[in-house]
Amino acid sequence: MRGRPGFLSGMIILTTFLILVAITLIRYRDRPSARSGSDAQKVGGTQRIDMAWQDLPRLKPFELLERSGQPISEGVLENQVALVSFFFSRCPSICKRQNEALQRLQTQFRRQDQDVVLVSVTVDPAHDTPEILRDYALLYNADPSKWLFLTGDMQKIKSLGEDSFGLPIGPETHSTSLMLVDRWGRIRDRFDWEQPSELKKLVEAVDTCLAEEAPPGEQLLKTRMPSESDRASEGHGVGTVEKDETWKNEPWLDEFTLTNLDQRPFGTQQLLGKVWLANSFFTRCPTICKEMMSQVKTLQDSLEDKPVMLVSLTSDPGYDDPPKMKNYAENIGFEEGRWHFLTGDPLHIRRVMSEYFGMFVDLEGPTHDEHLFLIDKWGSIRGKFAYDKPEDIIQLRMEVDRLLAETEKPESSSAP
Secondary structure: OOOHHHHHHHHHHHHHHHHHHHHHHHHHHOOOOOOOHHHHHHOOOOOOEEEEHHHOOEOOOOEEEEOOOOEEEHHHHOOOEEEEEEEOOOOOOHHHHHHHHHHHHHHHHHHOOOOEEEEEEEOOOOOOOHHHHHHHHHOOOOOOOOEEEEEOOHHHHHHHHHHHHOOOOOOOOOOOEEEEEOOOOEEEEEEEOOOHHHHHHHHHHHHHHHHOOOOOOOOEEEEOOOOHHHHHHHOOOOOOOOOOOHHHHOOOOOOOEEEOOOOOEEEHHHHOOOEEEEEEEOOOOOOHHHHHHHHHHHHHHHOOOOOEEEEEEEOOOOOOOHHHHHHHHHHHOOOOOOEEEEEOOHHHHHHHHHHHOOOOOOOOOOOOOOEEEEEOOOOOEEEEEEOOOHHHHHHHHHHHHHHHHOOOOOOOOOOO
16 A cells, blocks of 8 residues: 555646647647648648638730741639640650550540540740641640640740749750649649559549539548648749748859769769769659660670669659669679769759759659760760660760770860
């Protein structure tokens, strides 16, 4: 019985604690949650947040040319549910697969009698004239009344991509995003056409939009899009860009140091005196990167007797830490000490990709670039080659032999 007082006091303390917890939960249960700074940074990333319909960004006015030669503006989409994408007809890989995915969606929507308009906007208008787009659209059996192909002034296309959707647009750039626009011109969400789970969410979101008879108003919806106010205050679109832009005043990068699989610094200094191949990828990519890395693996094996280094930079450094990349590298059969996988600070990675290699960096998320970059012994980029073009790979192999034979830096070779 001596232990009884202690037992009772313990029970009192525990009961008091539980009562305080219950009061706290009741107090905050119905409080509307505000997006914290960290949450705001996830907008445009992989996580969807709740946002009132009335806060979603609007489709801005635009005027372009359809493949028929007729001018098209945002008015043609009024009272229609639309999926907007960007592509260019000369792309042999990413855009081809994207439009194959859209073709399947067109068939699915038609079979289910769903009134959805597909809008594909070229980012190569100098080549993609209405005539070119007419022939291109035939490859995908594109119904002219339900699948529009748009071209026009590059600045207008850039404005449409950036001002409406927050997508960085440049000549012959890629995006894996399909942008969903509802009947009232609100951009509901973006979906990655490469991911089956994303396409399933897209179809569900389309069903929701089609069933709506009036604007949802204050109704909360799941989205990756930044709100109108966020976009106005941050000055950018979908992408998760650091607000610190002091880097803009820094010198242009002509060398870099990142982090390798052993979590040690590695960069251009360690590669001086060597010929090397570089590419960008990300481990979560289920299609394009997988195929590209298979090509790099083939090059690793076929160039075994040549002193050529391989460097793969992740464009998804927020997810691809050294342990994840090491597991990925081992699964594809990389040769340690010869094939280097690099990650690092997201902003620095973007600068390396953009400034050193001249890649177009997609701010909305991981970037696809189908090129393999060939760098000489002095750190100068001497060529870029499409991984999925056999003629490019043949040319790459010839250039490798030529660069390996060089003993002095050519006068025309300069740092990137």
